[in-house]
Amino acid sequence: MLTVERERTVDTTPEDRRLHAVVIGSGFGGLAAAVRLGARGYRVTVLERLGALGGRAGVYRQDGFTFDAGPTIVTAPFLFEELWRLCGREMSDDVILRAVDPFYRLVFDDGETIDCHADTEAMRREVARIAPRDLAGYDRFMARSRQICAIGFEALGHVPFMSLAQMARQAPSLLRLGGASSVFGLVSRYVKDPRLRVALSFHPLFVGGNPFDTTAVYCLISYLERRWGVHFAMGGTGALVRGLADLIKGQGGALRRHADVGEIIVENGQARGVRLRSGETIAAEIVVSNADAAYTYRHLIPVQFRKRWTDERIDGAKYSMSLFVWYFGTRRQYPQVGHHTILLGPRYRGLLDDIFNAKVLAPDMSLYLHRPTATDPSLAPSGCDGFYVLSPVPHLDAAIDWTMQAEPYRRAIERRLSQTLLPGLESEIVTSRVTTPEDFKDQYCSIKGAAFSLAPTLFQSAWFRPNNRSEDIKGLFLVGAGVQPGAGIPGVLSSARMLDVLVPDAAAPV
Secondary structure, eight states: OEEEOOOOOOOOOTTOOSOEEEEEOOSHHHHHHHHHHHHTTOEEEEEOSSSSSOGGGOEEEETTEEEEOSOOOBSOTHHHHHHHHHTTOOGGGTOOEEEOSSSEEEEOTTSOEEEEOSSHHHHHHHHHHHOGGGHHHHHHHHHHHHHHHIIIIIITTTOOOOSHHHHHHHHHHHHHTTTTSBHHHHHHHHOOOHHHHHHHHOGGGGGTOOTTTBBGGGGHHHHHHHHHOOEEETTOTHHHHHHHHHHHHHTTOEEESSOOEEEEEEETTEEEEEEETTSOEEEOSEEEEOSOHHHIIIIISOGGGOSSSOHHHHHHSOBOOEEEEEEEEESSOOTTSOSEEEEOOSOSHHHHHIIIIIOOOOSSOOEEEEOGGGTOGGGSOTTOEEEEEEEEEOOTTSOOOHHHHHHHHHHHHHHHHHHTTSTTGGGTEEEEEEEOHHHHHHHHOOGGGOSSSBOOBGGGSGGGSOOSBOSSSBTEEEOSTTSSSOSSHHHHHHHHHTHHHHSOOTTSOO
16 A cells, blocks of 8 residues: 655744745755745745655655655765754754765676775776776876866855856866766766776766766766765655755744645736645745746746746757656565666667657666665565666657556566566565656656756756746746756755855845
């Protein structure tokens, strides 16, 4: 039996005279924005259209198993820790993050493996084992990744680009570091072994990008992982959602579930609140949308109030791939499988071309297998294992009928796992559910069912990406994967961090 994790609704009192901020959506971006606004003196109401908080970071409970719906990797824990400290608390009192090492294992189609280690020397030994002639090139690449991270994430990751001129001032630094290249192109300058090129270039898939056309700024992820590590929240990623919700309650904020926003109210060019599909209106001095950025502009704001993000521009944008996700539990355990495994198919560039360009469902696949019970056995019944396996697939521009294809595709993934990492899997499954691109569209209001909103291409990054402060409507702000700086937990939390410089203090006129 399936149950969905729920959060108690807390309402602020009518006597609360603080300026009111409404946050649409309770993903990590929305929850982080609510905490930051609460710390700035706003009365905050978070509106979630679903029955549970978290958005893509929601939780499924099924047959004694706990499944995190989406993100599973925490790579910049200080961004969470900062939110707790804004409330005068320590995150470690509420949520325990455990380092995962190795970060993940890559398993190639020929059976060769690469373990990606936290320790620099252990990683260098792994590179020397796989491609000894590339060791010096690997060292140079990591030095370049560190430089890109220092500028692209540490210096600029929380800085909103509000004008083309502002972006142009930073462009020379990023271009010198290879920003005009693709991730794969920059990696290929340093290493020649095809397996190592895959190991150093696949990271854009974590944020919805094709390594062959995602700007090389995303090479920063290689160093970001090394700098802060890869962590997992004990109790699952949902523990972070619950912790953030508690912070908002402690600030006197309200969390409303089943509150489906149908329109952002605009008067004289100013956001004045929201209207729910139920007909209820909620007045506010500012509105923050954590809904998909393209959906926000396309469906929540009347066309007459939009000059930059017109229907034509939204429809013509390039969107990330989608995902097919299978959650399952087994009656036995697979102790030989680590927490994160990337099982690669026989093709790399060709498969990505099928997903991003041809938009066809390829017969082969590359998979990300998440086994959280390797770190936290409490997420499954005793003696069992819980998993989810993720396959990148085209978004809904593809001519794929998921009502017909979902089960055959799930069975194909099951066979692949049974033949490789999880022998005998077919007879060990005790619970199962899937998420398709249609679910991303219907459940998360994602345009084209894209799993990560706008693709992180060069001309959809920085100023070219939707700004965190609406260009057209005063008092409207946006956070989440589809706005600056981009997708992934660090990017989403950084988008909320930008509100500190964009939103006036509650005591100031809005």
